[in-house]
Amino acid sequence: MIEAPICVAPAGDVCGEGAVWHAEHNAVYWTDINRFLIHRFQLADLSMRTWQFDEPVTALILTTLPDTLVVVLGSQVILWEPATDTRHNSLFHLEGWPKVRLNDARADPRGTLWLGSMRNNVNPDGSAGEAGGQDGILLSLDSTRKSRIWRKNIGIANTLAWSPDRRHFYFGDSMANVIWVYDYDAATGAIMNDRPFLQGFTRGLPDGSTMDSEGYLWNCRYYGRCIVRVAPDGVIDHVIEMPVQNITTCTFGGHDLKTLYVTTARSEAPSHDRLGGSLFAIATDVAGQPENRFILAALAE
Numbered sequence: 001m002i003e004a005p006i007c008v009a010p011a012g013d014v015c016g017e018g019a020v021w022h023a024e025h026n027a028v029y030w031t032d033i034n035r036f037l038i039h040r041f042q043l044a045d046l047s048m049r050t051w052q053f054d055e056p057v058t059a060l061i062l063t064t065l066p067d068t069l070v071v072v073l074g075s076q077v078i079l080w081e082p083a084t085d086t087r088h089n090s091l092f093h094l095e096g097w098p099k100v101r102l103n104d105a106r107a108d109p110r111g112t113l114w115l116g117s118m119r120n121n122v123n124p125d126g127s128a129g130e131a132g133g134q135d136g137i138l139l140s141l142d143s144t145r146k147s148r149i150w151r152k153n154i155g156i157a158n159t160l161a162w163s164p165d166r167r168h169f170y171f172g173d174s175m176a177n178v179i180w181v182y183d184y185d186a187a188t189g190a191i192m193n194d195r196p197f198l199q200g201f202t203r204g205l206p207d208g209s210t211m212d213s214e215g216y217l218w219n220c221r222y223y224g225r226c227i228v229r230v231a232p233d234g235v236i237d238h239v240i241e242m243p244v245q246n247i248t249t250c251t252f253g254g255h256d257l258k259t260l261y262v263t264t265a266r267s268e269a270p271s272h273d274r275l276g277g278s279l280f281a282i283a284t285d286v287a288g289q290p291e292n293r294f295i296l297a298a299l300a301e
Contacts, residue, residue, distance in 0.1 A: 001283045001284075002238065002240055002282060002283075002284050002285070003282060003283040003284070004282075005047075005212065005240075005242055005243060005280040005281070005282050006172055006232055006281050006282070007118075007275050007278045007280055008041060008245075008261075008278075008279055008280065008281045009020075009039070009041045009046070009048050009278060009279035010275060010277075010278045011032070011034070011039055011277055011278055011279055012259035012266060012276075012277045012278070013032040013034075013039075013264070013265060013266065013277035014032055014033070014034035014038055014126070014128075014265065014266060014267045014277065015032060015033040015034050015038075015248065015265040015267050015279075016030055016031070016248055016249075016263035016264055016265055016277055016278075016279065017030065017031050017032070017033050017058060017059065017104075017208065017248050017249050017265075017279075018030050018031040018057070018058060018059040018060045018072070018104075018208075018249060018263070019208070019249045019250060019251040019261050019262070019263045019265055019279075020060045020061065020062060020069075020251055020291055021240040021251045021252060021253030021254075021257075021261065021288075021291055022062060022066075022069075022291075023253075023290070023291075024067075024111070025040070025042070025066075025082075026042060026043050026044055027040050027041060028040070028041045028044065028243065028251070028261045028279065029060050029069065029082075029252055030057060030059060030060070030230045030249070030261075030263050030279065031057040031059070032057070032277075033056045033057060033058055033122060033292055034056065034122055034126045034127070034128065034246070034267065035052075035126055036052055036053045036054065036055060036056055036126060037050050037051065037052055037053070037057065038050065038053065038060065038071070038080075038082075038178050039053045039269070039279070040082065041045075041261075041269070041279060042167065043254070045050050047086060051082070051085060053071070053073065054179050055064075055073050055074045055075060055198045056073060056074035056101060056104050056122045056126075057071060057072070057073055057102065058072045058073065058074065058101070058103050058104070059072035059102070059103070059104055059201075060072070060107070061107050061113060061291075061292075061293075061294050062107070062199065062293045062294070063079070063290075063293055063294045063295075063296040064111065064293050064294070064295050064296050065296050066204075067081055067082070067083055068080070068081050068131055069081075069082065069108075069114060070091075071087075072102050072103075072105045072115065072240050073102065073159070074094075074097065074098070074101035074102060074120065074122065075093060075098065075101065075102070076091075076092060076093045076094065076097075076102075077090060077092040077098035077102070077105075077113070077141065078090050078091065079091065079296070088261075091141065091145055092115075092141050092145065092147060094117060097120070098120050098124075098136070099119065099120060100117050100118065100119055100120055100135045100136070100267060101117060101118065101119075101120040101121075101122065101136070102115055102116070102117050103116050103117055103118045103136070103156065103157050104116045104157055104158045104159065104160055104208055105160065106153045106160040106161070107164050107291075107292040107293055107294045108112060108162055108189060108292055109162055109185075109292055109294060110186065110295075111143065111273050111292070111294055111295030112140050112141065112142045112189050112294075112295075113140065113141040113142075113294045114137075114138070114139070114140050114141075114160050114194075115138075115139050115140075115141060115157075115217070116136060116137070116138050116154065116157020116158065116160065116171070117135070117137050117139075117154070117157055118131060118135065118136040118154065118155065118156040118157055119131055119132055119133045119135040119136070119205070120165070128267060128268075131155070131156060131175070132155070132193070133155065134152075134153040134154060134155055134175075134248070135154075136152075136153075136154030136155060136156060136157045136173075137149050137150075137151065137152050137154060137157070138150045138151040138154060138157055138171060140189065142189075143294070143295040143296065143297065151194075153169070154163075154173050155174065155176055155273075155298040156173060156174035157171070157172075157173065157254075158172050158173070158174045158206055158207050158208055159171055159172035159179050159206055159207070159208060159209040159217075159219065160209075161210060161211040161217060162184060162211065162234070162292070163211065164211070164213055164214075164215050164289060165215070165217050166184060166186040167183065167184060167186070168181050168182065168184055168232075169182040169183075169184040169185065169191050170182075170197060170209065170211070170217055171191075171194075171255065172198075172206045172209070172219075173206075173207055174205045174207060174222065174225060175205070177199065177200055177205055177206065178196055178199040178200075178206070179196075179197045179198040179206050179209070179217070179219065180194040180195060180196060180197055181194070181195060181196075181197035181234075182194045182242045189218055197217075197230070197233060197234050198217070198219060198228070198230050198236075201221070201228065201236070203221050203223075203224035203225070203226055203239070204221035204222050204224020204225070204226070204247070205221065205222045205223060205224070206219050206220075206221065206222075206247030207219070207220040207221065207247065207248045207249065208220050208250065208263075209221040209249075209250070210249075210250050210251050210252060210260075210288060211288070211289055212229075212252065212286050212287065212288050212289065213257075213262060213283025213286065213287045213288060213289055214230055214286055215231075216229050216230060216232065216237060216286070217229070217230045218230075218260065219262075220243035220247040220248055220249055220262065221236055221247055222246050222247060222248060222265070222269075223245060223246060224245075224247065224264045225241065225242050225243075225244065225245050225247070226239050226240055226241055226242055226247065227239075227240040227242065227247055227250060227262065228240075229262075235269070239280050240282065242262070242264070242280070243273075243275060244264050244266075244269065244275055244276045244278070245268075245269045245270060245273055245276065246264055246265040246267065246268060246269055246273075246276065247262060247263075247264055248262075248263045248265050249262070249263045250262045250263070250266055251285065251288070251291070251296045252284075252288020252289070252292070256287060256291070257287040257288040258283065258284050258285065258286065259281050259282065259283055259284070260281070260282040260283075260284055260288070261279060261281055262278070262279070262280040262282065263279055264276055264277055264278055264279075264280065265277060285294055
């Protein structure tokens with residue numbers, strides 16, 4: 001059973017993104033790309049706190065140091081300690097910034113960071129620019145800061161997820177309205193043999209996704225007012241209706257990982273979407289997977 005979405009934090013995000021569940025903090029972290037913000041919603045007291053950065057914040061990833069997070073900015077990847085708001089030097093700089101920027105990112109089961117990019121559609125003041133072209137790439141970054149490009153000519157890189165059995169990797173291009181599935185080598189972290197997994201679904205475009213413990217992909221649909229749950233064989237299992245138009249990312253959280261937390265965007269939304277840009281929670285009867293963590297031996301200076 002999947003219950004109706006509940007607004008838990010009416011944040012008013014221009015483009016809420018990057019949702020991640022932090023079990024040790026009993027909290028959901030997420031970003032607002034256009035306002036250069038990180039938010040935290042804590043379940044213990046239902047409070048929300050916000051931090052401001054100097055450029056777009058696109059994604060957040062847990063690390064093997066529980067109180068340190070990876071922060072993916074438009075131009076670079078840094079480490080951040082929310083307890084003290086300590087921001088460490090960069091782990092990676094994106095070539096081509098500000099023409100292009102980083103977008104979705106996640107850690108794989110081996111602890112390697114995967115990053116996708118796109119043409120930069122955020123102006124220096126946070127106002128919306130124009131996306132387009134095929135300037136994006138998919139790359140990986142390991143704990144030694146060695147990077148490798150796996151795919152080029154991407155419109156908007158979105159969705160990075162791994163199956164529970166660690167045999168498959170999922171990656172999408174919003175502009176092409178496609179999510180591919182790859183074979184994933186858990187021993188080496190290599191991906192190969194890509195083929196379409198979800199292609200041409202008519203309700204909106206694919207944005208961020210998460211994977212549940214049964215191997216089903218939950219894909220957020222920008223412009224589509226829904227989240228679609230897709231079976232391992234690519235068959236659509238369920239469509240979850242949402243009260244706003246632009247659905248951006250989701251992550252399973254809570255003590256049993258059975259609450260889906262969903263970010264949304266008020267950018268390009270109709271005027272009657274009064275809750276656009278809010279964080280929503282959806283109770284489900286299926287559990288998610290624990291978040292993968294970027295392997296971190298020590299903090300960057």
